[in-house]
Amino acid sequence: MDFKVATGSAGDVAAAVVILPIFLDEQVPQIVAGIIEPDEFRALMRKTLLLRLPEGKSGRRWALLVGLGTRTRFTSERLRRAVGEAVLGVRKHNLHSLVVEVPQAAGFDAAELARATADAVLLANYGFEEFRGKGTTADDTDYFPLENATVVVADDAGASAARLAETVYGGVKLARDLGNEPPATCTPTRLAEVATEIAKRGGMQLTVLDREGMRKNGMGAILGVAQGAHEEPKVVVLEYGKKGQGPTVALVGKGITFDSGGISIKPAEHMDLMKMDMMGAAAVLGTMSALADLKPANLHVIGIIGATENLLGGNAYKPGDILTAMNGITIEVLNTDAEGRLALADCLSYVQQYEPDAIIDLATLTGAVVVGLGNQISGMVTNNAELAQRVKQAGDETGELVWELPLLPEYKEAVKSKIADIRNTAGRAGGAITAGAFLERFSGNRPWVHLDIAGVAWAEEMAKPYAREGAAGFGVRLLVQLLQNYSQR
Ligand code: BES
Ligand code: MN
Ligand code: ZN
8 A cells, every 4th residue: 555644635636535523412514514414414423424535636536524522532442443344434435545634632742633533544554465365356355455555644744653653554454464474485594583683774783593502501391382383483682773772672572383282282262363472572572673664873773582483293382391491490391382481481591691681572372361351451560660650651652551460479379399499380260460570580689570362463343444354463663662762751
């Protein structure tokens, strides 16, 4: 799609459709005032109405009204969802080009709204079409792709905000594509290749550890998970900037490219979804990709992913095994399906050599967080209130929400083992928290935040209009925002 940013008026832009976001109980814009009665459209949140326009100088033929609901409940996230809904409407009607003017709202920064509008257009136009319509016509497409879209902004600040959204979207798209890709090709080796491209583009240091490299580093935890896999596991490290250039922030991603559960095998139903158990890693790669383009100053960022399959077979690790992580902590394996925390344990240990000022890990870690928080908000476990606040703020700013779960001392006790230092599961109760308590043992007592994204990494039945079914790319926009806040404030 050709994404354009313009100043001036939407009326001057040639496009098949003009999207008109409208607040509840307010007058419709002049352009449709003559063809709709005041009570013909109630601008409830996300409600749309498609109207035929008289032929004008820009040749435009349609207007798509979309409700923003009442001004008192307005947020940039509601704008994102409303515009996302409208974009889906344009796509459904196969109208392939649109223009949308950023609405104004008192108390809201115009640039923030420009960013949200651009986010919505880009995110809602995403599709994973690589495996469709090859042998037939694409008649079964529900949502046709846009050919071009123009976001009309008020000024230069709005224009650069919309351009920022476009750059960050590149990272989100990368993460979504990787999550949607079948596990046969989205392997640890493939993730390492993606990292190699990012390193080249962004002038970053790259380290790729294979099984042998992990052995040399004493990474017994991820190696245990990888034992059952024929695919070569990879720990991939990207380094942006240098130590001493601003704060050192480590981003750690769970990269299980397929989670069968291992010997503690999962039920067959929905196991296909476990191709997306690398969305933490995808978020880290997507963020590093955006950094490669944005090149923010005063920042030193380590991006690390622990990538392996979790399979079963004659070599697979077993319940009862005891693994030794890179930091020397011994782990009793009680369930081979609690593998993500093992992969993260070695990655968290590895980043200690950089003496990071902040560590943020992202992982599709537990079913428990899905039960507890659902599909709209991620679960956070932390040892540091200030870092937690920063992450929460970045989440609020981008609409990628986080909710803190309490890391009580009792939950830390619960992960202790009778015969090793810790065990890899403490049972069902508080499963998302005890998983966090496990990871905390590898934080090196540095400021650390864990985000359990199991509920938000994959969009089911359009949880949000700008994230259709499939990989959501959750975390990229939040992390880039967090890093930019470090860089700028
Ligand atoms: N990858 C899963 C968690 C998951 C569940 C991600 C649903 C996305 C959607 C993880 O490796 C896992 O299997 N966790 C177990 C842990 C348990 C064995 C302690 C779980 O949540 O059941
Ligand atoms: Mn698992
Ligand atoms: Zn998993």
